Amino acid sequence: MPSRSESLFQEAQTLLPGGVNSPVRAFGAVGGVPPFIERGQGSRIYDADGREYIDYVGSWGPLILGHADPRVVTAVQRAAERGTSFGAPTELESRLARLVIDAVASIEMLRFVSSGTEACMSAIRVARAFTSRDKIIKFEGCYHGHADGLLVRAGSGGLTFGVPDSAGVPSGYANLTLVARYNDVESVRALLEANQDEVAAIIVEPVAANMGVVPPAPEFLPAVRRLTSAHGALLVFDEVITGFRVAYGGAQELYGVKPDLTCLGKIIGGGLPVAAYGGRRDIMETVAPLGPAYQAGTLSGNPLAMSAGIATLNALAEPGVYDRLEQAGARLEAGLRRAAEDSEQSIYIARLGSVLTAFFTPGPVTDFASAVASDKHRFAAYFHSMLEQGIYLAPSQFEAAFVSLAHSSEDIDRTIEAARQALSRRNIPGG
Protein backbone atom coordinates (compact mmCIF):
# COMPACT_ATOMS: atom_id res chain seq x y z
CA MET A 1 0.00 0.00 0.00
CA PRO A 2 1.36 3.40 -0.88
CA SER A 3 1.74 5.83 1.99
CA ARG A 4 -0.67 8.74 2.15
CA SER A 5 2.13 11.12 1.13
CA GLU A 6 2.82 8.92 -1.91
CA SER A 7 -0.85 9.03 -2.94
CA LEU A 8 -1.08 12.77 -2.36
CA PHE A 9 2.12 13.35 -4.34
CA GLN A 10 0.76 11.22 -7.21
CA GLU A 11 -2.36 13.34 -7.36
CA ALA A 12 -0.53 16.65 -6.95
CA GLN A 13 1.73 15.81 -9.90
CA THR A 14 -1.32 15.69 -12.18
CA LEU A 15 -2.38 19.16 -11.01
CA LEU A 16 0.78 21.18 -10.30
CA PRO A 17 4.09 21.14 -12.22
CA GLY A 18 6.16 18.57 -10.30
CA GLY A 19 3.37 18.39 -7.73
CA VAL A 20 4.61 21.54 -5.99
CA ASN A 21 4.39 25.31 -5.95
CA SER A 22 8.11 25.88 -5.48
CA PRO A 23 10.64 23.57 -7.13
CA VAL A 24 12.92 22.40 -4.27
CA ARG A 25 9.91 20.97 -2.43
CA ALA A 26 9.68 18.18 -5.02
CA PHE A 27 12.83 16.48 -3.62
CA GLY A 28 14.50 16.45 -7.04
CA ALA A 29 17.97 16.94 -5.55
CA VAL A 30 17.69 14.03 -3.09
CA GLY A 31 15.15 11.72 -4.73
CA GLY A 32 12.13 10.10 -3.09
CA VAL A 33 8.68 11.33 -2.12
CA PRO A 34 8.27 14.53 -0.10
CA PRO A 35 6.20 14.04 3.07
CA PHE A 36 2.98 16.03 2.82
CA ILE A 37 2.72 18.15 5.94
CA GLU A 38 -0.51 18.39 7.90
CA ARG A 39 0.42 20.57 10.84
CA GLY A 40 3.23 22.06 12.86
CA GLN A 41 3.70 22.92 16.52
CA GLY A 42 6.83 24.47 18.00
CA SER A 43 9.89 22.68 16.63
CA ARG A 44 7.81 19.82 15.17
CA ILE A 45 5.93 19.12 11.97
CA TYR A 46 3.60 16.17 11.33
CA ASP A 47 3.01 14.54 7.97
CA ALA A 48 -0.05 12.98 6.37
CA ASP A 49 1.03 9.52 7.61
CA GLY A 50 1.18 10.72 11.20
CA ARG A 51 4.98 10.86 11.36
CA GLU A 52 6.61 13.51 13.52
CA TYR A 53 9.75 15.42 12.56
CA ILE A 54 12.03 17.95 14.22
CA ASP A 55 11.95 20.68 11.59
CA TYR A 56 15.03 22.64 10.48
CA VAL A 57 13.39 24.18 7.41
CA GLY A 58 11.01 26.47 9.28
CA SER A 59 9.25 27.35 6.02
CA TRP A 60 12.72 28.27 4.67
CA GLY A 61 13.45 30.81 7.38
CA PRO A 62 10.38 32.75 8.48
CA LEU A 63 9.43 30.61 11.49
CA ILE A 64 12.07 31.78 13.92
CA LEU A 65 9.53 31.46 16.76
CA GLY A 66 8.61 27.92 15.71
CA HIS A 67 5.35 26.66 14.24
CA ALA A 68 1.97 28.00 15.34
CA ASP A 69 3.43 30.30 17.97
CA PRO A 70 0.43 31.33 20.09
CA ARG A 71 1.31 35.05 19.88
CA VAL A 72 1.27 34.93 16.08
CA VAL A 73 -1.81 32.71 15.87
CA THR A 74 -3.80 35.03 18.15
CA ALA A 75 -2.71 38.13 16.23
CA VAL A 76 -3.76 36.58 12.91
CA GLN A 77 -7.09 35.34 14.29
CA ARG A 78 -7.94 38.78 15.69
CA ALA A 79 -7.01 40.44 12.41
CA ALA A 80 -9.03 37.95 10.33
CA GLU A 81 -12.15 38.64 12.36
CA ARG A 82 -11.89 42.30 11.36
CA GLY A 83 -11.49 41.62 7.64
CA THR A 84 -8.58 40.18 5.69
CA SER A 85 -7.78 42.98 3.26
CA PHE A 86 -9.01 46.42 2.32
CA GLY A 87 -6.62 47.77 -0.29
CA ALA A 88 -6.65 50.95 1.76
CA PRO A 89 -4.21 52.26 4.36
CA THR A 90 -4.34 50.76 7.85
CA GLU A 91 -2.53 51.68 11.06
CA LEU A 92 -0.98 48.21 11.19
CA GLU A 93 1.25 49.08 8.22
CA SER A 94 2.77 52.02 10.05
CA ARG A 95 3.22 49.90 13.18
CA LEU A 96 5.23 47.23 11.38
CA ALA A 97 7.10 49.89 9.38
CA ARG A 98 8.09 51.64 12.62
CA LEU A 99 9.36 48.36 14.11
CA VAL A 100 11.49 47.69 11.03
CA ILE A 101 12.84 51.25 10.78
CA ASP A 102 13.76 51.25 14.48
CA ALA A 103 15.53 47.90 14.07
CA VAL A 104 17.44 48.26 10.81
CA ALA A 105 19.94 51.11 10.90
CA SER A 106 19.98 52.03 7.20
CA ILE A 107 16.21 52.04 6.63
CA GLU A 108 14.54 55.46 6.86
CA MET A 109 11.51 54.64 4.74
CA LEU A 110 10.17 51.42 3.30
CA ARG A 111 7.53 49.81 1.12
CA PHE A 112 5.85 46.49 1.95
CA VAL A 113 5.38 43.88 -0.76
CA SER A 114 4.32 40.22 -0.61
CA SER A 115 7.47 38.26 -1.48
CA GLY A 116 11.25 38.51 -1.40
CA THR A 117 11.20 38.27 -5.18
CA GLU A 118 9.12 41.44 -5.39
CA ALA A 119 11.32 43.20 -2.82
CA CYS A 120 14.55 42.55 -4.76
CA MET A 121 13.00 43.23 -8.15
CA SER A 122 11.61 46.53 -6.88
CA ALA A 123 14.83 47.58 -5.13
CA ILE A 124 16.68 47.10 -8.42
CA ARG A 125 14.09 49.15 -10.29
CA VAL A 126 14.39 51.95 -7.76
CA ALA A 127 18.21 51.85 -7.91
CA ARG A 128 18.02 52.15 -11.70
CA ALA A 129 15.52 55.00 -11.48
CA PHE A 130 17.61 56.84 -8.89
CA THR A 131 20.95 56.50 -10.69
CA SER A 132 19.67 56.59 -14.30
CA ARG A 133 21.91 53.58 -14.98
CA ASP A 134 20.90 50.13 -16.27
CA LYS A 135 23.48 47.53 -15.22
CA ILE A 136 23.61 45.69 -11.93
CA ILE A 137 26.20 43.44 -10.31
CA LYS A 138 25.23 40.33 -8.39
CA PHE A 139 27.30 37.48 -6.98
CA GLU A 140 27.53 33.94 -8.23
CA GLY A 141 25.52 31.65 -5.95
CA CYS A 142 23.47 34.45 -4.37
CA TYR A 143 19.69 34.16 -4.78
CA HIS A 144 17.46 37.21 -4.95
CA GLY A 145 14.18 35.65 -6.01
CA HIS A 146 13.10 34.75 -9.52
CA ALA A 147 12.74 38.12 -11.27
CA ASP A 148 14.22 37.90 -14.79
CA GLY A 149 17.37 39.96 -14.35
CA LEU A 150 18.25 38.30 -11.05
CA LEU A 151 18.00 34.69 -12.22
CA VAL A 152 21.55 34.90 -13.47
CA ARG A 153 24.69 33.49 -12.00
CA ALA A 154 26.98 33.29 -15.04
CA GLY A 155 27.77 29.61 -15.40
CA SER A 156 30.46 28.69 -17.89
CA GLY A 157 29.75 31.97 -19.66
CA GLY A 158 32.30 33.51 -17.36
CA LEU A 159 32.20 36.61 -15.29
CA THR A 160 31.61 39.30 -17.90
CA PHE A 161 28.17 38.69 -19.32
CA GLY A 162 25.23 37.30 -17.42
CA VAL A 163 23.94 33.96 -18.64
CA PRO A 164 20.32 33.27 -17.65
CA ASP A 165 19.75 30.28 -15.32
CA SER A 166 16.20 29.84 -16.54
CA ALA A 167 14.59 29.41 -19.92
CA GLY A 168 12.38 32.38 -20.71
CA VAL A 169 14.82 35.04 -19.57
CA PRO A 170 15.85 37.10 -22.63
CA SER A 171 19.62 37.20 -22.92
CA GLY A 172 19.37 40.88 -23.82
CA TYR A 173 17.94 41.43 -20.37
CA ALA A 174 20.33 39.07 -18.57
CA ASN A 175 23.21 40.93 -20.20
CA LEU A 176 22.49 43.85 -17.91
CA THR A 177 23.38 41.61 -14.95
CA LEU A 178 27.11 41.33 -14.31
CA VAL A 179 28.27 38.53 -12.05
CA ALA A 180 31.08 38.77 -9.51
CA ARG A 181 32.53 36.16 -7.17
CA TYR A 182 31.41 36.18 -3.56
CA ASN A 183 34.20 37.13 -1.14
CA ASP A 184 36.34 38.31 -4.10
CA VAL A 185 36.76 42.08 -3.94
CA GLU A 186 38.94 42.17 -7.07
CA SER A 187 36.14 40.64 -9.18
CA VAL A 188 33.90 43.52 -8.07
CA ARG A 189 36.53 46.17 -8.76
CA ALA A 190 37.18 44.78 -12.24
CA LEU A 191 33.49 44.87 -13.19
CA LEU A 192 33.02 48.41 -11.89
CA GLU A 193 36.09 49.65 -13.75
CA ALA A 194 35.07 47.95 -16.99
CA ASN A 195 31.58 49.46 -16.73
CA GLN A 196 32.30 53.01 -15.55
CA ASP A 197 29.15 55.07 -14.86
CA GLU A 198 26.92 52.20 -15.99
CA VAL A 199 26.32 50.20 -12.79
CA ALA A 200 23.18 51.22 -10.90
CA ALA A 201 23.66 48.88 -7.96
CA ILE A 202 25.41 45.93 -6.44
CA ILE A 203 23.02 43.49 -4.79
CA VAL A 204 24.44 41.01 -2.30
CA GLU A 205 23.36 38.65 0.43
CA PRO A 206 25.56 40.05 3.22
CA VAL A 207 25.77 36.49 4.54
CA ALA A 208 25.21 34.21 1.58
CA ALA A 209 22.71 31.52 2.51
CA ASN A 210 21.40 30.22 -0.80
CA MET A 211 24.48 28.23 -1.78
CA GLY A 212 24.53 26.89 1.75
CA VAL A 213 25.71 29.31 4.42
CA VAL A 214 28.80 31.27 3.32
CA PRO A 215 29.71 34.11 5.69
CA PRO A 216 31.53 37.16 4.32
CA ALA A 217 35.30 37.41 4.79
CA PRO A 218 36.10 40.28 7.20
CA GLU A 219 37.18 42.75 4.48
CA PHE A 220 34.51 41.83 1.92
CA LEU A 221 31.46 43.94 2.84
CA PRO A 222 33.44 47.08 3.84
CA ALA A 223 35.33 46.91 0.53
CA VAL A 224 32.13 46.50 -1.50
CA ARG A 225 30.70 49.50 0.38
CA ARG A 226 33.74 51.65 -0.47
CA LEU A 227 33.76 50.56 -4.13
CA THR A 228 30.05 51.26 -4.67
CA SER A 229 30.37 54.73 -3.13
CA ALA A 230 33.45 55.52 -5.23
CA HIS A 231 31.65 54.48 -8.43
CA GLY A 232 28.29 56.14 -7.73
CA ALA A 233 26.51 52.78 -7.56
CA LEU A 234 24.03 51.90 -4.81
CA LEU A 235 24.67 49.05 -2.41
CA VAL A 236 21.64 46.80 -1.90
CA PHE A 237 21.74 44.26 0.93
CA ASP A 238 19.37 41.37 0.35
CA GLU A 239 18.58 40.58 3.98
CA VAL A 240 15.55 38.42 3.17
CA ILE A 241 17.16 35.61 5.18
CA THR A 242 19.55 37.52 7.46
CA GLY A 243 17.14 40.29 8.53
CA PHE A 244 16.02 39.66 12.14
CA ARG A 245 17.86 36.31 11.90
CA VAL A 246 21.57 36.88 12.48
CA ALA A 247 20.81 39.90 14.69
CA TYR A 248 17.69 41.97 15.36
CA GLY A 249 19.13 44.64 13.06
CA GLY A 250 20.27 42.10 10.48
CA ALA A 251 23.71 41.49 9.02
CA GLN A 252 24.25 45.23 8.67
CA GLU A 253 24.16 45.50 12.46
CA LEU A 254 26.47 42.53 12.89
CA TYR A 255 29.10 43.78 10.41
CA GLY A 256 28.62 47.52 10.84
CA VAL A 257 28.19 48.18 7.12
CA LYS A 258 25.40 50.47 5.94
CA PRO A 259 23.77 49.72 2.58
CA ASP A 260 21.72 52.26 0.61
CA LEU A 261 18.79 49.88 0.19
CA THR A 262 17.79 46.73 2.07
CA CYS A 263 15.45 43.91 1.07
CA LEU A 264 13.62 42.05 3.81
CA GLY A 265 11.20 39.13 3.77
CA LYS A 266 10.71 35.78 5.47
CA ILE A 267 10.86 36.62 9.23
CA ILE A 268 9.14 40.00 8.91
CA GLY A 269 5.96 38.19 7.84
CA GLY A 270 6.03 35.64 10.65
CA GLY A 271 4.98 32.92 8.18
CA LEU A 272 2.59 35.06 6.12
CA PRO A 273 3.51 36.61 2.75
CA VAL A 274 5.35 39.83 3.65
CA ALA A 275 8.53 41.36 2.35
CA ALA A 276 9.81 44.91 2.10
CA TYR A 277 12.42 47.12 0.54
CA GLY A 278 13.64 50.29 2.09
CA GLY A 279 16.57 52.53 2.76
CA ARG A 280 17.69 56.11 2.42
CA ARG A 281 14.79 58.53 2.33
CA ASP A 282 16.03 60.38 -0.78
CA ILE A 283 16.19 57.08 -2.67
CA MET A 284 12.82 55.80 -1.43
CA GLU A 285 11.24 59.08 -2.53
CA THR A 286 11.83 57.81 -6.08
CA VAL A 287 8.98 55.32 -5.49
CA ALA A 288 5.44 56.10 -6.74
CA PRO A 289 3.37 58.05 -5.84
CA LEU A 290 6.22 60.36 -4.71
CA GLY A 291 8.47 59.61 -7.63
CA PRO A 292 8.69 58.01 -11.08
CA ALA A 293 9.52 54.38 -10.12
CA TYR A 294 6.21 52.48 -10.27
CA GLN A 295 5.52 49.60 -7.90
CA ALA A 296 2.21 48.40 -6.45
CA GLY A 297 0.42 45.43 -4.90
CA THR A 298 -3.24 44.48 -4.33
CA LEU A 299 -2.54 42.62 -1.08
CA SER A 300 0.57 44.58 -0.04
CA GLY A 301 0.47 45.47 3.64
CA ASN A 302 -2.68 43.45 4.27
CA PRO A 303 -3.75 43.29 7.92
CA LEU A 304 -3.29 39.54 8.40
CA ALA A 305 0.30 39.68 7.22
CA MET A 306 1.09 42.89 9.11
CA SER A 307 -0.31 41.41 12.32
CA ALA A 308 1.82 38.27 12.02
CA GLY A 309 4.88 40.42 11.37
CA ILE A 310 4.23 42.71 14.32
CA ALA A 311 3.73 39.77 16.70
CA THR A 312 6.94 38.15 15.46
CA LEU A 313 9.12 41.25 15.72
CA ASN A 314 7.75 42.06 19.17
CA ALA A 315 8.68 38.56 20.32
CA LEU A 316 12.17 38.92 18.85
CA ALA A 317 12.70 42.25 20.62
CA GLU A 318 12.55 40.54 24.02
CA PRO A 319 15.88 40.45 25.85
CA GLY A 320 18.13 37.44 25.43
CA VAL A 321 16.46 36.12 22.28
CA TYR A 322 19.55 36.31 20.06
CA ASP A 323 21.76 34.83 22.81
CA ARG A 324 19.41 31.86 22.96
CA LEU A 325 19.51 31.45 19.19
CA GLU A 326 23.33 31.62 19.27
CA GLN A 327 23.53 29.03 22.04
CA ALA A 328 21.19 26.65 20.22
CA GLY A 329 23.13 27.09 16.98
CA ALA A 330 26.46 26.58 18.73
CA ARG A 331 25.22 23.41 20.44
CA LEU A 332 24.09 21.97 17.10
CA GLU A 333 27.35 22.94 15.39
CA ALA A 334 29.56 21.45 18.11
CA GLY A 335 27.61 18.19 18.15
CA LEU A 336 27.63 17.82 14.36
CA ARG A 337 31.34 18.59 14.29
CA ARG A 338 32.08 15.82 16.81
CA ALA A 339 29.82 13.39 14.96
CA ALA A 340 31.58 14.16 11.67
CA GLU A 341 35.03 13.77 13.26
CA ASP A 342 34.13 10.50 14.96
CA SER A 343 32.77 9.11 11.69
CA GLU A 344 35.82 10.37 9.77
CA GLN A 345 33.54 12.08 7.27
CA SER A 346 35.04 15.16 5.67
CA ILE A 347 32.39 17.76 6.37
CA TYR A 348 32.78 21.53 6.46
CA ILE A 349 30.33 23.20 8.82
CA ALA A 350 29.50 26.87 8.33
CA ARG A 351 27.31 28.63 10.87
CA LEU A 352 26.25 32.10 11.83
CA GLY A 353 23.96 32.22 14.86
CA SER A 354 20.94 30.07 14.08
CA VAL A 355 21.69 29.31 10.41
CA LEU A 356 23.98 26.44 9.54
CA THR A 357 25.07 24.29 6.60
CA ALA A 358 27.03 21.05 6.77
CA PHE A 359 28.81 20.85 3.40
CA PHE A 360 29.95 17.39 2.32
CA THR A 361 33.40 18.61 1.32
CA PRO A 362 36.64 19.16 3.23
CA GLY A 363 36.18 22.89 2.51
CA PRO A 364 36.78 25.66 3.26
CA VAL A 365 33.65 26.94 1.51
CA THR A 366 34.07 30.63 0.69
CA ASP A 367 32.22 31.03 -2.61
CA PHE A 368 30.07 29.28 -5.19
CA ALA A 369 32.91 27.21 -6.68
CA SER A 370 33.93 25.78 -3.31
CA ALA A 371 30.27 25.19 -2.34
CA VAL A 372 29.46 23.17 -5.46
CA ALA A 373 32.49 20.97 -4.80
CA SER A 374 30.29 19.28 -2.17
CA ASP A 375 29.40 15.62 -2.68
CA LYS A 376 25.67 15.63 -3.45
CA HIS A 377 25.40 11.83 -3.25
CA ARG A 378 26.80 11.71 0.25
CA PHE A 379 24.44 14.56 1.17
CA ALA A 380 21.43 12.73 -0.27
CA ALA A 381 22.24 9.58 1.74
CA TYR A 382 22.64 11.68 4.90
CA PHE A 383 19.41 13.56 4.18
CA HIS A 384 17.35 10.37 3.79
CA SER A 385 18.82 8.77 6.88
CA MET A 386 17.98 11.91 8.87
CA LEU A 387 14.44 11.99 7.46
CA GLU A 388 13.89 8.34 8.41
CA GLN A 389 15.02 9.21 11.93
CA GLY A 390 12.51 12.07 12.14
CA ILE A 391 14.81 14.99 11.36
CA TYR A 392 13.48 17.24 8.60
CA LEU A 393 16.30 19.05 6.75
CA ALA A 394 16.12 21.08 3.56
CA PRO A 395 16.17 18.60 0.64
CA SER A 396 19.28 20.11 -0.96
CA GLN A 397 22.94 20.49 -0.03
CA PHE A 398 22.86 24.15 -0.94
CA GLU A 399 20.43 25.38 1.70
CA ALA A 400 20.63 26.40 5.33
CA ALA A 401 19.30 24.65 8.40
CA PHE A 402 17.26 27.09 10.50
CA VAL A 403 17.19 26.71 14.27
CA SER A 404 14.20 28.39 15.95
CA LEU A 405 13.47 29.56 19.47
CA ALA A 406 11.21 26.52 19.79
CA HIS A 407 14.10 24.05 19.43
CA SER A 408 14.98 22.69 22.88
CA SER A 409 18.38 21.34 23.90
CA GLU A 410 16.80 17.87 23.79
CA ASP A 411 15.66 18.46 20.20
CA ILE A 412 19.19 19.43 19.25
CA ASP A 413 20.79 16.51 21.08
CA ARG A 414 18.38 14.13 19.37
CA THR A 415 19.35 15.68 16.04
CA ILE A 416 23.04 15.19 16.76
CA GLU A 417 22.44 11.55 17.73
CA ALA A 418 20.59 11.02 14.45
CA ALA A 419 23.46 12.65 12.54
CA ARG A 420 25.88 10.30 14.27
CA GLN A 421 23.81 7.35 13.00
CA ALA A 422 23.45 8.86 9.53
CA LEU A 423 27.16 9.49 9.18
CA SER A 424 28.25 6.07 10.36
CA ARG A 425 30.04 4.13 7.62
CA ARG A 426 27.15 1.71 7.35
CA ASN A 427 24.97 4.48 5.96
CA ILE A 428 27.34 6.71 4.02
CA PRO A 429 30.52 5.56 2.37
CA GLY A 430 33.33 7.72 3.78
CA GLY A 431 34.60 10.75 1.93
Ligand SMILES: *Cc1c(COP(=O)(O)O)cnc(C)c1O
Ligand atom coordinates in the same frame (compact mmCIF):
# COMPACT_ATOMS: atom_id res chain seq x y z
C1 LIG B 1 13.96 33.54 -0.12
C2 LIG B 1 14.83 34.61 -0.67
C3 LIG B 1 14.38 35.51 -1.65
C4 LIG B 1 13.06 35.37 -2.35
O1 LIG B 1 11.98 35.47 -1.49
P1 LIG B 1 10.55 34.85 -1.93
O2 LIG B 1 9.64 35.31 -0.85
O3 LIG B 1 10.74 33.37 -2.00
O4 LIG B 1 10.21 35.43 -3.25
C5 LIG B 1 15.20 36.56 -2.00
N1 LIG B 1 16.42 36.71 -1.44
C6 LIG B 1 16.88 35.85 -0.53
C7 LIG B 1 18.23 36.08 0.09
C8 LIG B 1 16.12 34.76 -0.12
O5 LIG B 1 16.62 33.87 0.75
